[in-house]
Amino acid sequence: MILFGASGHSKSVIDIAESIGERITRIYDDNPKVEAVCHIPVQKFLAEPINANEAWIVSIGNNRNRKKIVEKLTQHFGLLVHRTASVSSWSSLEEGTVIMAKVVINANTAIGKHCIINSGAVVEHDCMLGDFVHVSPNASLAGGVIVGEGTHIGIGACVLPEIKIGKWATIGAGAVIIRDVEDGAVVVGNPGRVIG
Incomplete structure (x- = not known):
């Protein structure tokens, strides 16, 4: 699973995933301020990723910002x-x-x-x-x-x-x-x- 958003909310989302044995493979962010969240690398989001098989979660707490990002993405959401x-x-x-x-x-x-x-x-x-x-x-x-x-x-x-x-x-x-x-x-x- 892939996350978009490396804010504090992403830490809670990672905790949920870990509680059910779901592996977060990477985290993307438009403007990353950290290199990793909970030891998961954060990468700047530049283009559509090649692997369309992994599910995504937009890990942004602000409702309006979460909607804006979702509307930009064409991925499958988990x-x-x-x-x-x-x-x-x-x-x-x-x-x-x-x-x-x-x-x-x-x-x-x-x-x-x-x-x-x-x-x-x-x-x-x-x-x-x-x-x-x-x-x-x-x-x-x-x-x-x-x-x-x-x-x-x-x-x-x-x-x-x-x-x-x-x-x-x-x-x-x-x-x-x-x-x-x-x-x-x-x-x-x-x-x-x-x-x-």
Whole structure:
């Protein structure tokens, strides 16, 4: 497997791969600031690689930047699920997504492409997450929550059942979301209030 992105997030992705015995062969970056991450060489990305058989993961934490890179690449994307994660067999995970340690994803949940479900997060039954969503550590989505493309759910945030969160919204750390959130909104606090 190949990673694109040599930031701190790539270290977490490498940990997921190692937990399931998946070997990361190399890491590419547009502007590498290090020579290696976890002893894996980092190379400047100059052109399309020849080997099209290896799966790729874009290991960039920023949702917008991750989308920009994905749109440039034509490679086959993989999927990584940490060995300690609990993912219902009745749920679906799309390509490019990474599921970190101690995550719980319950029945009939659909996770889109190139999402990050971070350490200890809970995504309950019947949730639908769009592409490029990031659910931060220890955040919890109750049953039937819908999250639009590119939205970031902050550390420890709680989203009540059946809430709809729009595209490219930001939910602050520890926020408690009790009503629907519009596209692009920034919501913080308990109860959540729009500040931008």
